[in-house]
Amino acid sequence: MDNTNQRKPLINGEIALFLRGLIIGKVLTLIVIGGLLWWLLKPNLASRSSANSSSNQSLNTDSSTGSTFQTVAEVPNASFNYGGSTAWASIRQLVDSQIQSTRPELQLRYVDPVNSSPGSSSGIRMLLDGQLDFAQSSRPLTDEEQAIARERGFTLEQRQVGMDGIAVVVNPSLNVSALTVDQLEKIYLGQITNWEQVGGPNLPITPLSQRPEDADTTVFSNNSNLKGQALGSNVQYIYSTTDAVRQLSKTPGGVYYASARSVVFQCSVKPLLLGRTSGQGIPPYREPMVSAEQCPRQRNQLNTQAIKNGSYPIIANLFVIIKQNKGREQQIGDAYAKLLLTDQGQRAIEQAGFVGIR
Structure with missing residues (x-):
């Protein structure tokens, strides 16, 4: 009787059992290694999860000390x-x-x-x-x-x-760096009509403003003697600060006043120093001034210190x-x-x- 044919199924079965055992062994080894890795990394994962949770809570509720919106x-x-x-x-x-x-x-x-x-x-x-x-x-x-x-x-x-502060802005090409509060008021009353009168070029001044009945701010807010006075006949009225900034970029002799927060960071206008007296101008921006060429890669920032300590002359x-x-x-x-x-x-x-x- 030939035993060769009987031996072949036996050998095939042994090979199958061997391969099955090998696979099970590898799976068990991977499970053990994975378990060890999880155990070793568990403190870091927990710490990271806690940090993320704390960060999210801080963003949503401002959990730092002091009163919050929730209180x-x-x-x-x-x-x-x-x-x-x-x-x-x-x-x-x-x-x-x-x-x-x-x-x-x-x-x-x-x-x-x-x-x-x-x-x-x-x-x-x-x-x-x-x-x-x-x-x-x-x-x-x-x-x-x-x-x-x-x-x-x-x-x-x-x-x-x-x-906030009231900032005065002009066309970037205008060769004027500062005004006094008195000069600014006289410009809007129509008493100063050419930049030459305040040390600038021989160029007519084009004052821009919102209509007084709709105005966001007023250039005379800190001077009771001028409250209610009519603006000069040369004042051009605009709808909003956005419109004023757009028009100033095309008007070499233009000037506009508005919330410092609204105009100081704009690229297409130049903020002026403003002083209570000549030679004592305070910038509405943090020095050094960012030029139009540097903007928008950099932008001027509000001079919060001057507004807070009262050295800036017109506060809103x-x-x-x-x-x-x-x-x-x-x-x-x-x-x-x-x-x-x-x-x-x-x-x-x-x-x-x-x-x-x-």
Whole structure:
């Protein structure tokens, strides 16, 4: 009998068993090695996970010391309309979005004016007319606005939450580096009409401004003797700061004043030093100045130190305008101001490019 044919199945079975055992052994070896690696790396993974968790918590809730958006009580659970100063645009983008992320019960909706340009004046007017629940302003209330409020059965409160400067900007080609406050006022009153009168070239001055009834800020805000005076006949009125910057880039003799936060970082205009007296000009930007050629790779930054210590001559305070009527408008205006005045709110205002007051 031939045993060769009987031996072949046996050999094939032994080979299969050997290969199966080899595979199982390798799998077990990989499991053991993987387990050892997991055990060795476990502390680092746990530490990294903890760090990521802490980082995310810090971004979402600002867990550093001090008051936060979460600590403010009596934040109303509803949707509200607000508007006003265009200088507050970065606050609306950065700070208000943080507030609504942290306090989702509060919904804020920015409303533009219908028949006028956006600004502090138009925002306060809309608040008086019942179109807004609170307003954001870069200037204090006027006596006329307070009188209108009283006639309608309520009062207005202005609650300061931050500070800004009023910067003066010109075309980058203009060979003028500084103005005094008095010179700036006379330019807008039509009493100085040529740059030659302030040490510049023989070039007519083209002052740009928002209309006083819609203005975001006023160049006369710190001088009570000039409040309410009509601007010069050579003043050209523009819709917004964006329009003014665009026009200045094409107007060699143009000049414009606005929130420093709105214009200092722009590439197509040159900010001027501003002084209370000649020879004492303070820059609205951190020195050294970034030239138009360096921009946008670099941009001028706000001179927050000069604004905070009061050495910069024209300061614009940031106010939340609150309707005092014991209603929902007063409740939301008060809550919004309190949110901005928390430690977290003040830090966020400074991140938005302004100066906190605390």
